[in-house]
Amino acid sequence: MxxxxxxxxxxxxxxxxxxxxxxxxxxxxxxxxxxxxxxxxxxxxxxxxxxxxxxxxxxxxxxxxxxxxxxxxxxxxxxxxxxxxxxxxxxxxxxxxxxxxxxxxxxxxxxxxxxxxxxxxxxxNRVNPILAQVRDMIQNGQIGLAKHGTARLSNTTFVPLEMLSWAAKSSALWFLGSHLVDVLRFILADEVVRVYSVARSGTLFAAGVDTKDFHVSVLEFSKGTVVTMENSWILSRDNPSLVDFKIEFVGEKGQVQADPTHNGGLRKIVDGGLKYNDYIGITPxxxxxxxxxxxxxxxxxxxxxxxxxxxxxxAQDGLANTKILAAIEESVATGKAVNIG
The missing domain is CATH 3.40.50.720 (NAD(P)-binding Rossmann-like Domain)
Incomplete structure (x- = not known):
């Protein structure tokens, strides 16, 4: 070969x-x-x-x-x-x-x-076993049409202040929201048609990184699902993981809740307190x-x-993702909802 x-x-x-x-x-x-x-x-x-x-x-x-x-x-x-x-x-x-x-x-x-x-x-995250199961549950109709949901993918301040040397040229929206928007499109097998978002600055700027602290956005999908999405870079470092990842959908016949942050089965207590180790992202x-x-x-x-x-x-998945994130940025700048054609 x-x-x-x-x-x-x-x-x-x-x-x-x-x-x-x-x-x-x-x-x-x-x-x-x-x-x-x-x-x-x-x-x-x-x-x-x-x-x-x-x-x-x-x-x-x-x-x-x-x-x-x-x-x-x-x-x-x-x-x-x-x-x-x-x-x-x-x-x-x-x-x-x-x-x-x-x-x-x-x-x-x-x-x-x-x-x-x-x-x-x-x-x-399209091959994250937790999120792949959420997609299957929704596409198999186990909760009926997903009517509304919440999605959170955020980091502690360690990421923008220490991990990324280029954080001022990005934001939690582009660094994390790009993942989350794709996850939502993937799970729902649907397209975002309208967004509204607000963002705030100050905490990271005061620490020397000139970028938004967080974006909170409302995404409307073509089949009617409405999702509130959070992407923040100012979570406390006392969190047991530098990532906080949660998704929930409420459907016509039930709900599905996912916490892909960690599985909770592997914990360590060290000088910094309780910490969770990932054992599904990379395994031996x-x-x-x-x-x-x-x-x-x-x-x-x-x-x-x-x-x-x-x-x-x-490429079309990547293009759709960028269009949604750019529309969120436009909504923040204008204070208005933005339609995505």
């Missing part, structure tokens, strides 16, 4: 997940890694047994030794990298969001339609397999290229 020759762009935390996956799967060879910081690129090369390290993504993309790339760079940097790869007819896996403006997302979608390469967006496996939904979604990209399996999420 011809192995898929991969290049990973972005040597941060999530780039490490990509590099690890492509280093383990028997269908792939990790040929190249890239980061603007040469030291980080070389460290990733060594850690994941890549063949080459680059500091210029154009050189990685133009290499005839690479068939496909994955983009694990900050939210606002995706567009030029994806466009260059699609123009070179490379297959592309991109972290969310596809782009942070509708114009850029439309440009990428048009390029994807013309390219010989496939484009997949890594909306990994054999030497040539990937476990847990976080890495499984990356492996689905390989399936789509090597076995022609359906894409987990395509």
């Amino acid at each position: 011809n192995r898929l020759r991969m290049g990973v762009i972005g040597a941060g935390l999530w780039g490490g997940n990509h590099a690890h996956t492509f280093n383990v799967l028997p269908e792939t060879d990790l040929v190249g890694v890239c980061d603007l910081d040469e030291g980080r690129a070389l460290k990733m090369k060594e850690s994941y047994s890549a063949m080459q390290a680059f500091t210029d993504y154009q050189k990685l993309i133009s290499s005839d030794q690479i068939d496909a790339i994955s983009v694990a760079t900050p939210d606002f940097t995706h567009t030029p990298i994806i466009l260059a790869a699609l123009k070179a007819d490379k297959h592309v896996l991109s972290e969310k969001p596809l782009a942070t403006t509708v114009r850029e997302a439309e440009e990428i979608a048009a390029a994807a339609a013309k390219s010989k390469g496939k484009l997949m967006i890594d909306f990994h 496996t054999g030497a040539t397999r990937i476990g847990g939904f976080v890495l499984e979604s990356i492996a689905r990209f390989v399936d789509s290229v090597v076995r022609d399996a359906p894409l987990l999420a395509d």
